[in-house]
Amino acid sequence: MIPCNCVVQDAQVSAASEAVLRQNLNAFTEKHFGEPAEISWLRVPEGSGFTASSPSTSAIVSMRANAPVSKADREPLLRELCAMWMAETNQTLNEVVGVISDPLPTEES
Amino acid sequence: MPLYICNAAKGAIKDDAKPKIAADITRIHCDVTGAPPEFVHAFFVEDAPNQPLGEKTAFLFGSIRSGRNDEQKAQIVSQMRQSVETHAGIAIDQIDMVTVDVPASWVLEGGAIMPEPGEEAEWMAKHHPVHAE
Numbered sequence: 195m196i197p198c199n200c201v202v203q204d205a206q207v208s209a210a211s212e213a214v215l216r217q218n219l220n221a222f223t224e225k226h227f228g229e230p231a232e233i234s235w236l237r238v239p240e241g242s243g244f245t246a247s248s249p250s251t252s253a254i255v256s257m258r259a260n261a262p263v264s265k266a267d268r269e270p271l272l273r274e275l276c277a278m279w280m281a282e283t284n285q286t287l288n289e290v291v292g293v294i295s296d297p298l299p300t301e302e303s
Numbered sequence: 304m305p306l307y308i309c310n311a312a313k314g315a316i317k318d319d320a321k322p323k324i325a326a327d328i329t330r331i332h333c334d335v336t337g338a339p340p341e342f343v344h345a346f347f348v349e350d351a352p353n354q355p356l357g358e359k360t361a362f363l364f365g366s367i368r369s370g371r372n373d374e375q376k377a378q379i380v381s382q383m384r385q386s387v388e389t390h391a392g393i394a395i396d397q398i399d400m401v402t403v404d405v406p407a408s409w410v411l412e413g414g415a416i417m418p419e420p421g422e423e424a425e426w427m428a429k430h431h432p433v434h435a436e
Contacts, residue, residue, distance in 0.1 A: 201346060234353045241318055242347040244325035246340040254306055265408060272411035287414035295409055
């Protein structure tokens with residue numbers, strides 16, 4: 195499973211859009227990492243999100259890859275991820291933050 | 304990025320305290336790191352299961368770009384906890400906070416890979432809608 199965390203402003207993403215985004219995120223992780231997404235979805239109540247000290251319209255979508263991602267590969271993946279998000283939410287590039295992390299270091303015995 | 308998520312017990316942080324804490328979070332982060340305020344997200348949630356409170360009343364989780372030193376992180380933690388105490392009236396020992404480092408190259412924001420610490424001005428001029436032509 196690919197851990198995937200979504201943080202959205204409550205008023206910005208409907209339940210129907212959330213369902214589509216969950217499907218699309220799962221398709222994204224299956225396509226690129228060969229595993230389904232394990233999605234954690236956090237809604238920020240209206241009046242509780244701030245960007246640059248002003249009411250926020252930002253969404254954060256982050257996931258942790260199951261293998262290290264090269265610099266050359268990461269940016270296209272991030273662009274695809276954000277484009278997928280924007281297509282469903284009508285948010286702009288300035289409102290979407292995408293993060294694709296490398297796997298956590300494994301403990302050495 | 305940075306992203307600060309403040310999880311608190313239900314009703315522990317009143318709505319009128321949130322913009323004050325968010326303003327402090329933004330100011331503190333920028334003062335300590337030199338980052339522009341446009342980068343700073345501060346979100347408040349209640350009893351979020353993926354941000355466990357444990358025995359505490361509030362938990363502040365900060366995802367910040369890699370490259371900040373231990374002294375900067377200690378300042379961020381100390382001053383932000385103090386802000387929550389001041390504006391929400393929560394005892395300081397009931398406020399927990401951690402930060403995690405995220406490499407700038409892992410983050411796409413405003414349509415561009417985030418700049419490394421210290422390279423923000425050039426990035427802002429090129430990419431940010433307020434500053435870019």
